[in-house]
Amino acid sequence: MDEEVRLMKGNEAIAHAAVRYGVDGYFGYPITPQSEVLETLEALMPWETTGMVVLQAESEVASINMVYGGAATGKAVMTSSSSPGISLMQEGLSYIAAGELPALVVNVMRGGPGLGTIHPSQADYHQATRGGGHGDYHFIVLAPSTVQEMADFVGLGFDLAFKYRTPAMILADGIVGQMMEKVVLPPQRPRRTEREIAEQCPWAVTGRPAGRRPNVMTTLELDSYKMEENNLRYQATYERIRRNEVRYEEYLTDDADYIFVAFGSMARICTKAIDDARSMGIRVGLVRPITLWPFPEKPLAELSKRVKGMLVVELNAGQMIDDVRIATSGRVPVEHFGRLGGIVPSPAEVTDALKKFISRI
Amino acid sequence: MKEEIIIAGFGGQGVLSMGKILAYAGLMDNLEVTWMPSYGPEQRGGTANVTVVLSDGPISSPVLDSYDTAVILNQQSLDKFESKVKPGGTLIYDPYGIHREPQRTDIHVVRVEAMEATFDMKSSKTYNMIVLGALLAVRPLVPLESVMAGLKKVLPERHHHLLPDNREAIVRGMELIAKE
Numbered sequence: 292m293d294e295e296v297r298l299m300k301g302n303e304a305i306a307h308a309a310v311r312y313g314v315d316g317y318f319g320y321p322i323t324p325q326s327e328v329l330e331t332l333e334a335l336m337p338w339e340t341t342g343m344v345v346l347q348a349e350s351e352v353a354s355i356n357m358v359y360g361g362a363a364t365g366k367a368v369m370t371s372s373s374s375p376g377i378s379l380m381q382e383g384l385s386y387i388a389a390g391e392l393p394a395l396v397v398n399v400m401r402g403g404p405g406l407g408t409i410h411p412s413q414a415d416y417h418q419a420t421r422g423g424g425h426g427d428y429h430f431i432v433l434a435p436s437t438v439q440e441m442a443d444f445v446g447l448g449f450d451l452a453f454k455y456r457t458p459a460m461i462l463a464d465g466i467v468g469q470m471m472e473k474v475v476l477p478p479q480r481p482r483r484t485e486r487e488i489a490e491q492c493p494w495a496v497t498g499r500p501a502g503r504r505p506n507v508m509t510t511l512e513l514d515s516y517k518m519e520e521n522n523l524r525y526q527a528t529y530e531r532i533r534r535n536e537v538r539y540e541e542y543l544t545d546d547a548d549y550i551f552v553a554f555g556s557m558a559r560i561c562t563k564a565i566d567d568a569r570s571m572g573i574r575v576g577l578v579r580p581i582t583l584w585p586f587p588e589k590p591l592a593e594l595s596k597r598v599k600g601m602l603v604v605e606l607n608a609g610q611m612i613d614d615v616r617i618a619t620s621g622r623v624p625v626e627h628f629g630r631l632g633g634i635v636p637s638p639a640e641v642t643d644a645l646k647k648f649i650s651r652i
Numbered sequence: 653m654k655e656e657i658i659i660a661g662f663g664g665q666g667v668l669s670m671g672k673i674l675a676y677a678g679l680m681d682n683l684e685v686t687w688m689p690s691y692g693p694e695q696r697g698g699t700a701n702v703t704v705v706l707s708d709g710p711i712s713s714p715v716l717d718s719y720d721t722a723v724i725l726n727q728q729s730l731d732k733f734e735s736k737v738k739p740g741g742t743l744i745y746d747p748y749g750i751h752r753e754p755q756r757t758d759i760h761v762v763r764v765e766a767m768e769a770t771f772d773m774k775s776s777k778t779y780n781m782i783v784l785g786a787l788l789a790v791r792p793l794v795p796l797e798s799v800m801a802g803l804k805k806v807l808p809e810r811h812h813h814l815l816p817d818n819r820e821a822i823v824r825g826m827e828l829i830a831k832e
Contacts, residue, residue: 469689
């Protein structure tokens, strides 16, 4: 399959991109608003073309542990779910992080807490950027705002996951998952051969050739001195990721007096609000973090030296605002605007929130 | 050119697929497009709506609160979206099942008896294509040939024998407007 322009939902784009990237296995369990990922994979039947395994597991807990097992063998494996399902996966994610294994997890967020609603939300920001499970760990969090990015971040997520031997997460929301847009699908790549995997992943559990020490995959270490060493090694990896992999986008920040900070679909709603506000003479711009972890602290720190205020707009009660406040160290007023429980604010509501923010500060 | 459209009616009327065909037609015409549905249980009988944006430049928000054009196919949707048409915009509605006519005088209101027209057609399943034809007659956003090219992409190949019926329904919708 060559490069191809299609119109599709973000969830469908994830599935197509996974097959075309040469993913070895997908393990998942249906939940709205991301069920199209599994449905599309079942329809594409990649086991007949690339040999990719697609399996509907009995639960999210089973899915993530299948990912854990597959990743240990050096295969490119992934799962996808939505908020309540991702909560069920947290134990497995902590193990995958501790095992220093590459894997891709997609969370198409819906409103919580609890079983919540099926409508869009960004309320899992803290869970995603702080690790979510137990122990000191992070993983790379990519926040797509277009269907194209849903497709692109599958490849990027796996590339980064293998580069740093860490899980990566695509943190999307119901809007990006359910909306259709034009998307350019990448050309089909072959899946890696067993030999390529053995060469590229010398740590993987692939069957021990004569003369090599066994690769052991465990996250249990009862000698605390060794466990501290393990932790220091994880932290060194996180530091390298923080140094090298920050991604973000700015829109009309050069002359801005005020800055919206927003990610995913909310960033697009802010872009329209910016155009409306600028037509009223308010100079406002946008910083859109693309990696939520590592967080783009530097550009926000720089902007905080010259703007009058930042309004963090999220589909939650105020989560990313913590990172913006850390990045800006109290230099400018930073406030939050958001809607909860699956409600999406309109561009006009965001413009109003900005006007109120300006009159307050 | 940028057109922000809401299509709203009952689940099952073909609201979402009409939007999809329109979006695909835009894609065939090299436009940027977004298609944002209401999703969830409402697809199975309640109200359903879809926001479609066609633009020759990048599209910012796929979620909107005011529209250039509203296509309204039931009373609940008229109640919800009439006030959200931009001044000078267009409201196209099917009077079938509507008990309160649109009130706005600062917008272009177009009545299309599409449900009535399906009674003369071979299949009532082409209802949404009649409505699409009417929309394109009022707002010629994309040429008929792009719509047909879009339809060909949206319909699985096993249904391609239905393309002529769909084309006929779109043309019928266009004629309903021409007759006015």
